[in-house]
Amino acid sequence: METLDPTDIRLLDALQQNAILTTQELGDALALSPSQAGRRKQRLEAAGYIRAYAARLEPSKLGLDVQSFVQVLLASHDPEGSRDFRALMKSRREVISMWALTGEADYLLRIYTADLARLNMLIQDVILPHRAVGRVQSQIVMDQPKADAGLPL
Numbered sequence: 001m002e003t004l005d006p007t008d009i010r011l012l013d014a015l016q017q018n019a020i021l022t023t024q025e026l027g028d029a030l031a032l033s034p035s036q037a038g039r040r041k042q043r044l045e046a047a048g049y050i051r052a053y054a055a056r057l058e059p060s061k062l063g064l065d066v067q068s069f070v071q072v073l074l075a076s077h078d079p080e081g082s083r084d085f086r087a088l089m090k091s092r093r094e095v096i097s098m099w100a101l102t103g104e105a106d107y108l109l110r111i112y113t114a115d116l117a118r119l120n121m122l123i124q125d126v127i128l129p130h131r132a133v134g135r136v137q138s139q140i141v142m143d144q145p146k147a148d149a150g151l152p153l
Contacts, residue, residue, distance in 0.1 A: 002047050004049075007030055007032070007040065008040060008044060008049075009153050010029070010030055011026060011030055011037065011040055011041060011044065012044065012049060012050070012153055013150065013153045014026060014029050014030070015041070015050065016150030016151065016153075017150065019053040019054070020053075022034075023035070023037050023038040023041070026038070026041065056148070059112055063114050064112040064113065064114060065113075065114060065115060066112065066113045066114070066115055066116055066118075066119050066140065066141075067110070067111070067112050067140075067141040067144070068110075068111045068112075068113070068119055068138050068139060068140050068141060069108060069109065069110055069111070069138070069139045069141070070108070070109040070111055070123065070127070070136060070137070070138045070139075071104075071105035071107070071108055071109075071136070071137045071138075072085075072105060072106055072107040072108075072109065072127065072133055072135075072136055073104065073105050073106055073133075073134045073135040073136075073137075074106045074107075074132050074133060074134055075131075075132060075133060075134030075135075076132060076134075077106075078132070081131055081132030082132060084130070084131075084132060085107075085130055085132040085133065086098070088126070088130060089107070089109060092122070092126065094111050094112060094113050094118075094119075094122055095109050095110070095111055096110050096111065096112055097109070097110040098110075105137070116140075119138070119140075123136055123138060
């Protein structure tokens with residue numbers, strides 16, 4: 001694994017805050033020339049430190065007014081059922097992230113829907129009927145006092 005120097009860390013942190021910074025802006029922020037900043041950025045991309053660039057969209061502007069977390073406990077852990085469940089959740093656009101967990105729940109899903117009726121439909125008609133699913137517990141997000149943040153560098 002490549003060792004990151006303090007300038008690399010500052011560059012990564014700057015890109016977490018604003019991924020569309022130009023090389024000129026990166027250079028200014030890091031006290032480097034634009035070409036030096038660009039080369040460092042390319043090196044970090046090639047080394048896999050930067051997976052992708054994405055825009056953070058405002059869910060409410062897109063009519064996605066309900067954010068929820070859904071815990072799923074599998075009824076059985078047979079490999080085929082688990083694979084099928086994972087594939088199903090990956091195919092659902094409402095499920096924006098999925099984690100496999102230790103503890104009581106096997107999976108935690110982060111879901112955005114337009115309303116509670118659509119969340120209910122997803123849970124009742126898609127998740128619960130799956131043969132691998134034993135139990136589902138959902139929590140509706142009332143407020144998000146801290147927005148999704150970058151990694152602590």
